[in-house]
Amino acid sequence: MVIVGNGALGLFLADELIERRAGSVVVVGPGGRETGASQAAGAMLGCFGETTTESLRTEASRKRFELGVAAHDRWPAVLRRLEEFSTTGAPLQVATASHVVLNSVGADLDTVNFEAMLGALDEYGKPWAELDPRDIPGYRPRTESRALRAVHLPEEGAVDARGVLGALERRIEAAGGVLVDALVQRLRGDNGTVTGVELADGHVIEAGKVVVAAGARSEALVRTMLEDFSMVPTIPGLGFAMIAKRTGGEPFRSVVRTPNRGFACGLHVVPAPHGREYYGATNRLVDHVSGVTWMADVRFLAQYAMQQLDEQVARHEVERWLAGNRPVTLDGFPLIGWLPSSGLYLMTGTYRDGFHCAPLLAVHVANELQGEAGLIDPMFGPMRRPIETRTIEWSIDEYVQHNLAAWFETGAEAAPQMTTAQIADYYRVMAHQFYDTIGIDYALGPDVLWYAQGSLLGARRVARYLHSSQGRNGSRPVPAAAGRANR
Ligand SMILES: Cc1cc2nc3c(=O)[nH]c(=O)nc-3n(C[C@H](O)[C@H](O)[C@H](O)COP(=O)(O)OP(=O)(O)OC[C@H]3O[C@@H](n4cnc5c(N)ncnc54)[C@H](O)[C@@H]3O)c2cc1C
Structure with missing residues (x-):
């Protein structure tokens, strides 16, 4: 069996298959994992800390949320298994708890997501306690950005993502798995059956089963074999984070984060091995996978870490960018299941909590590859139409709320006499105009709407897919130029 992709999903799957002695396993992926999500992840084992008002609102999003709840329980055993293969000289688990702070730097979105998190914790019977934000170890924000509420989540910690990936590789190799440091150029098939993969240097690895777990590049790879297959598009959610050495002040001993806010996963710090700290993370949906960092994102992260987490951060020494x-899928849900080509399986679309979910998804996929019952709902299979969770009006409201959150968080300024309602109206008009121009019936999530609204390529791609998949529902044809120039 060949697994294409050496991120968290590919490696956890390989590890699971080897554990089951499921035959030979080859993982193909570039050793440096450049542009991959897993090597840049926090990696918070966040489930309730990630809650938003959307998490439990529909059946589909509840099922997605419960993937995280189920994944969470697997981590203690995962870490016990991996620890002996770690070479970092520090525990793989870097934090055993989180503190979620509610400050007023963002907008109302922070407050409603904070409240949604407390509701979810109660509904699922998970422990939490409200505390004075000043009692959080390491948390020393600037006075004007101080939190007014904070909760302690004693069961949500984080792991050293890069340490876990390294330990997985060593465990896989020790058990006889093969890691190939290369890129797959294309999938190979014969008569609708996958027969292997062709590497960038022309070498071919033959296999009766191929799992594509190449993250944001998965769709392009699938297209090398299934050109006309109508698959929910994946959009790269480019994120920036940094690892820095603390040079003074009290270190953080837990994850400290805001709720999810403004198109992203909230501002957070995660303790890292040997006196380092991880600061994350930005998120912007982009046209193409890349490893660039926007200057605006550097400013955003550096300034807000100093302002909202700890003033001492100004003197940290940044060691890794x-x-x-x-x-990120167009409907926001994972794409996991068999493709319409015999022996070809897809495992991607995990967005912002794929590291956390990877051990659970590995068990699910290994089951399916071995012809056993899976663990997760088949609704997340890649043969689906986009999952609908909102109306257009709802989509526009969400878009406005996220933009307002981003507006205040990034310190954008309007004329003093301009009210928040007027700023909201500006975004509302923009979203209405977008839907009117693009002519789709499917209601997009705020991040995808932001992307399609700001990128001509994005608008065309979204429209082309939705018109072809929804044509039967009477959507209008693709407009020639539906978006405005990229931001
Ligand atoms: C900044 C940031 C912070 C995050 N924080 C968290 C967090 O705190 N908690 C959490 O759970 N999740 C987090 N995530 C999300 C999480 O990282 C992803 O959901 C998850 O890691 C996706 O894993 P993957 O294996 O599918 O993809 P990736 O990690 O992207 O791995 C895909 C791999 O495939 C390789 N590849 C690509 N093309 C080819 C090819 N043609 N041939 C061979 N190999 C190929 C790539 O090099 C890459 O190594 C974060 C993501 C980012 C970017």
Whole structure:
């Protein structure tokens, strides 16, 4: 069996298959994992800390949320298994708890997501306690950005993502798995059956089963064999984070984060081995996978870490700049299951919590590859039409809320006499105009709407896919130029 992709999903799957003695396993992926999401991840084992008002609102999003709940329980055993293969000289688990802070730097979105998190914790019977934000170890924001509320989540920690990936590789190799440091150029098939993969240097690896777990590049790879297959598109969610050495002040001993806010996963710090700290993370949906970092994102992260987490951060020594592409699907849900080509399986679309979910998804996929019942709902299979969770009006409201959050968080300024309602109206008009121009019936999530609204390529891609998949529902044809120039 060949697994294409050496991120968290590919490696956890290989590890699971080897554990089951499921035959030979070859993982292909570039050793440096450049532009991959996993190497840039926090990696918070966040489930309730990630809650938004959307998490439990529909059946589909609840099922997605419960993937995280189920994945969470697997981590203690995963870490016990991996620890002996770690070479970092520090525990793989870098934090055992999180503190979620609610400050007023963002907008109302922070407040409603914070409240949604407390509701979810109660609904699922998970422990939490409210505390004075000043009692959070390491948390020393600037006075004007101080939190007014904070909760302690004693069961949500984080792992050293890069340490876990390294330990997985060593465990796989020790058990006889093969890691090939290369890129797959294309999938090979014969008569609708996959027969292997062709590497960039022309070498071919033959296999009766191929799992594509190449993150944000998965769709392009699938297209090398299934050109006309109508698959929910994946958009790269380019994220920036950094690892820095603390040079003074009290270190953080837990994850400290805001709720999810403004198109992203919230501002957070994660303790890292040997006196380092991870600061993350930005998120912008982009046209192409890349490893670049926008200057605006550097400013954003550096300034807000100093302002909202700890003033001492100004004197931290940045040692690593991390850029990775989250695999974001158009409907926001994972793409996991068999493709319409015998022996070809897809495992991607995990967006912002794929590291956390990887051990659970590995068990699910290994089951399916071995002809056993899977663990997750088949609704997330790649043969689906886009999952609908909102109306157009709802989509526009969400878009406005996220933009307002981003507006205030990034310190954007309007004329003093301009009210928040007027700023909201500006975004509302923009979203209405977008839907009117593009002519789709499918209601997009705020991040995808932001992307399609700001990128001509993005608008065309979204429209082309939705018109072809929804044509039967009477959508209008693709407009020639539906978006405005990229930001
Ligand atoms: C900044 C940032 C912070 C994040 N924080 C968290 C977090 O705190 N918690 C969490 O759970 N999740 C987090 N995520 C999300 C998480 O990282 C992803 O959901 C998850 O890692 C996706 O894993 P993957 O294996 O599918 O993809 P990737 O990690 O992208 O791995 C795909 C691999 O395939 C390789 N590849 C690509 N093309 C080819 C090819 N043609 N041939 C061979 N190999 C190929 C790539 O090099 C890459 O190594 C974060 C993501 C980012 C970017």
